[in-house]
Amino acid sequence: MPRTGRLTTATAVLAAISALATACTGQGADTASDDPKADVTLNFWHGWSAPSEAKAIEENIARFEKAHPNIKVQVTGNMTDDKINQALRAGGDKAPDVVSSFTTDSVGKFCNSRAFADLNPFLAKSGVDKTKVFPKTLLEYTQFDGNQCTLPLLHDAYGLVYNKTAFAAAGITEPPKTWSRFTEVAQKLTKLKGDSYEQVGLMPTFHGYETKPTRLAAQWGATYFGADGKSNLAGDPAFAKMLTAQKDLVDKLGGYEKLERFRNTFGDEWSAEHPFHTGQVAMQIDGEWRASMAKEAGVPFEIGTAPLPVPDEQAADYGKGYVAGTIMGIASGSKKQNAAWELVKYMTTDTEAVVAFANAIHNVPSTLAALESPNLQVTPEFKTFLDIARHPKSSSTPAKADGGTYQLTFEDFAYGVEKGDVTDIPAGLAKTDQQIDTDIAKAK
């Protein structure tokens, strides 16, 4: 066959394959035309699995069904993001109409790919002014490029949970407010045992459960992206300062390798054997759930909570922290979007529903009204996290087209710093910026 003939044949084959593959690709519905008053059954998938959490969901759903007799809700719990992603792609009658996910980081991907329907038209149709219902930070992390494809369903604030008894034994009278004091306290609380530890003041490595670079970067007030949308890790000195301070703490507590070996003796983060419960760590960077989990585990010491320390030069901003949380959206492939909106609206904006759910699972409420509600059960430990959530300088990580890949890239660099593999942090951050920009450009 002549060369041009072969080329033509190859092009024709490729075109045929393209047509075939394209024909097999599903496409979500563009508009919601279903009648919200019609009798429907909605599939609602969520990730909660503990019996108390599942019960809280069921109670909320029962209240919703009572208020909307035409809508039945089929609830499926314990769903991971991977399963949710597959079901959204596959579509069909068994796929979820309404989804909640713990991974705030996925919002950019969900909105950018149109996996979830834009909720702005639904909010407008219902006369809900989202800026008056939700705190600003929460609205930022639930939308991408103006597409409000999810809404917040409760949220998490990150602070410090500490062993008051260990503090008293070490002669420490109050939680540290600045990073230098935090370093001193962590060292003071560290007890050696042979070439390992009996107790560390804090597990400072970035594999130490909730001790993530993003949590610490929030304390330095770091900005991930510039006004031009480009990655700003090298441009904002906060990142290099945070990484240097964390590396210094790792070294002062015994070094990366020794700490990682000790970390490997820890129990599961979500079990009663969590190292904070067992007394292996005296301070834990964690969410609002930790204090109640520790109490449920029957710890023999007194528990205290406080905001995370801030860098010494930002002492005036003490009280701020990192916030994230659960999100809720409507599958763009759902044929019952108007009915689904009724459920989303109820779960995310109804003050009674939000407060009841927050009380049941000890998470921070996600609406301004629920945060101020007199029905909210507030223990002294929980109040710390409510205050962090309300703090004007508390921040989150922005939604991007690549989901949370940019955070993982930054995290990967941070692992190298804490391990001592990185000698030139600014140069490394500049390279990380390039990688993040490449990944985001590709994801768009």
Added chain:
Amino acid sequence: MTGAHPLRSKRRRSALRTAAFLSPWLIGFAVFFLYPLLSTVYFSFTRYDGFRQPAFNGLDNWSYVFTDYPLFWPAMRNTLWLVLVMVTCRVAFGLGIGLLITKIKTGTGVFRTLFYLPYLAPPVAATLAFVFLLNPGTGPVNTLLDAVGLPTPGWFTDADWSKPALTALALWGVGDLMVIFMAALLDVPKEQYEAAELDGAGAWARFRHITLPNISPIIMFAVVTGVIQAMQYYAQPLVAGKVAAGVIGGSGQQFEPGYPDKSTLTLPQLVYNLGFQRFDYGTACVVALVLFALSMAFTALLMRRRGGLIGAGE
């Protein structure tokens, strides 16, 4: 003229009959192999997230994988390491155990059972058990090593030791190979050994010149299937990396596989990570095709070598 007609129709009937007999295979081949393969090739040239229509983007995915994707080359190196080292160790160990058990006079059944049982353990459970056994701080292996004054490796927490730890896990579950090798070893004609002994051949000479040529097709089978398994190695390194990194689930944290230092990252993990977690089917297809090409190359190489081995045996 009149005679050609019935012949043509007979040929046509014969061809139709052949096609009818072949059709189950042809349909299976087209649906489960050809169509997915062609789709993978097509999607590798598109920006496709599984939700929106695929958009042709030329060689973008290919150049991204080979030049910009920071996880590809570490995963490629790890996969090749596993193919070369883990497969070699597994075949050698399986053959060694098979040889040993065929030589044992008493209690063969007990040893066979002991070596075969671990193979029946589900991969995730076996991996969890190994992470526990090899825990650098509290694991019994390091406690034992420490007691006899030997250095205690970090195993799944140390990038230099994580792949040897995975290899140890693979050797523990070598029961399948042991059974195959035992069957092959017992099939070697006894008279060949007797003749060699009469000629004064020692144990090594008997193994080299009688056992090895007789079982070479089985060795080749073990190597080819081992290479394919190593290319598809997914669950064990992922579970080991996640558990050692302290990420089991819960608050919805993202996790990039490969802990520590990308040392447990494999190509199949990238396919999953790109396609199903990053919503980038196009790039996932590129990695899948690289994996396919590698498997084909290894198999072709081994099949050529197989001809040599069988020739030597004959």
